[in-house]
Amino acid sequence: MSVKAEITSCVEQPRIACAIGGIYTALAIDRVLPILHAGPGCQGQAGATLAGANGGQNADTYLESVIPSTNFSESDVVFGAAERLSHVVEESLKYYDADMFIVSDGCVSQIVGDDIEEVVRTFEGREKPVLHASLPGFKGNNLFGHSEILKAIVEQYLTKSDHVNEKQVNVWGIVPFYDTFWVATLEKLEALLTELGFEPNIIYGHGKGLKAVDKIPSAGFNLLISPWVDLDIVKLLEEKFDTPYFHYPNIPIGPTQTADFVRKLVKYANLDEVGAERIIKREEDRYYYYLNHSIKFIFTCRVTPREFYINSSASQALALTKYLINDLGMTPRKIFISEGVPEELQEEVRSYFNDVQHERPEDLEVIFTNDGGLCDTYVKSEDTTFRKTAVFGTTWDELTAKNLKLPFVPVSAPAGDLMVGVKTYFAWEGAINLAADLYNDAANKGLGTVS
Ligand code: SF4
Incomplete structure (x- = not known):
């Protein structure tokens, strides 16, 4: 059989999860807790591609096994479960020590018409922010879900800052848990940006959390370091907070790309080019x-x-x-x-x-x-x-x-x-x-x- 004939016969070996995998973006932000309004197997499906089987990772502020969920079941398909979701959110606010809650639904609860936005509206004004993000698998993959989580934070939580820190740069384009090496990449990128004279603001990983999220609107610019993922987010931030963005299409690997990245970034931000050349030479x-x-x-x-x-x-x-x-x-x-x-x-x-x-x-x-x-x-x-x-x-x-x-x-x-x-x-x-x-x-x- 020719290669051409074989390639049209089936689709196999998934490298992505469904949209509900977006909860891993929430889980990567310290003390942000997703609340699932989805079937009991949905998180497991996403975790199979994005976590354990992707470099032996698991969520750490909240292990996957403690994520609150309505565990949508057969009777819920008939009667709906919006009321139970409301109860689960209420109890989560009472018993979980979290800084932010993001209610996320999957396919079935969406199809039967449970309105998570309406449920979440009843929690407005509570001590901790409760957001909503719809992540049904029929709408897209985990990158769609990742985008929906970030959009929920930008649109439902962040407000314009009254000052801009020209040196602060928010980092986007690296998708936690999906990018196998995200934790160490962000750590190293943070160190490089700091040495170049920036004040990097990264919302994912150890010790970041809401204090990093809160700083997003005050950045001098947003750094997008991917070919297309998060392009929608930096554009949204530009629209909402007038923050410009600098786009480098990939995470640089090796001397040629990294020198190119550093030179372009430093030039864009008008920082010390001589100092940057010294770092490039040393590395x-x-x-x-x-x-x-x-x-x-x-x-x-x-x-x-x-x-x-x-x-x-x-x-x-x-x-x-x-x-x-x-x-x-x-x-x-x-x-x-x-x-x-x-x-x-x-x-x-x-x-x-x-x-x-x-x-x-x-x-x-x-x-x-x-x-x-x-x-x-x-x-x-x-x-x-x-x-x-x-x-x-x-x-x-x-x-x-x-x-x-x-x-x-x-x-x-x-x-x-x-x-x-x-x-x-x-x-x-x-x-x-x-x-x-x-x-x-x-x-x-x-x-x-x-x-
Ligand atoms: S495709 Fe739908 S039902 Fe399947 S795991 Fe994703 S959200 Fe759940």
Whole structure:
């Protein structure tokens, strides 16, 4: 059967969760508690892709098992359960120590017509804010859900600030729990921005919470660091609070992208360009020291990976493509983006891939698909006799790479049953981690040994 015939036959291997996965964005903000008006299995479905199977993560202020829920059941489908939701919210306010509550519904409660907005309105003026966000799976995936949670916070909670802190920059574009490396990436990004002279404001992760959320309207500008996710949020913030935004299309990996990111950002914000160059020089020296330190290991691989497939989120695919081509000198085979990028944004996302040191960047095969299994179909159809191809993807792709003995690096959800710890591929140090993961797996797959 030809590849073309196979690829039209089915859609398999999901890399995204349904919209209810948006609750993980709420859970990433310290002491913000979602309240579910959904079936008892809905959270579990989202968690299977975004949490445990994506770097061994779980929510920490509130473990998933303690999230209050109406556990919508059969009788609720007949009679509705708005009254019970009201009771669950009331009891949650009484017994949970949280700073904000976000009531979120799933498919069934939406279909039967329970109005969570109306229920939430009865809690206006309470000591703790109670918001609502509709996250039914039939409306979109977890990125849609992520956006709905942020919109709920911006539209229902935030108000305009009477002062602007020119140095403060809010960070957007990294989706907690969906981006496998979000925690450490945000930590490192925060450190870099601080060193450059900014006052970064990041709402996700340890010790942030509502005090970071409250500062959003007073930022000098918003930093969007993704090809398309959160573009709607920075535009909304511009509309509501007149806050401009600076858009860099991906999380930079490696010396070429990170220097480019730093230079553009510092220029945009009118900060110390000389100081920025000093940081770039220091970090580049360190990056090349570490790579040279292992150059024998890298090049004594009998067949060092030269080509690559990527099957991941748009953000990771773009960052990896640039790093692998510009800094490691590898050649792209095909790049699959399997996260449901809206059709109207696909052309723009594709255009960011032209920013590579490649003779004909317009020839790069970037494929937008909802079929996560499509990449594997192509990889399996390849002649891998010389095993020069590496695969960057999810735990689904790992199985294919393992069977074909191809070097593999997990980079996107679901990244598998592993503990991600403080790992990130962000910037200079992150690229050293990435190179190590790639060449280690190449060596482990028997591609070469150190002499
Ligand atoms: S698709 Fe609907 S019913 Fe299924 S898990 Fe998502 S919200 Fe729940």
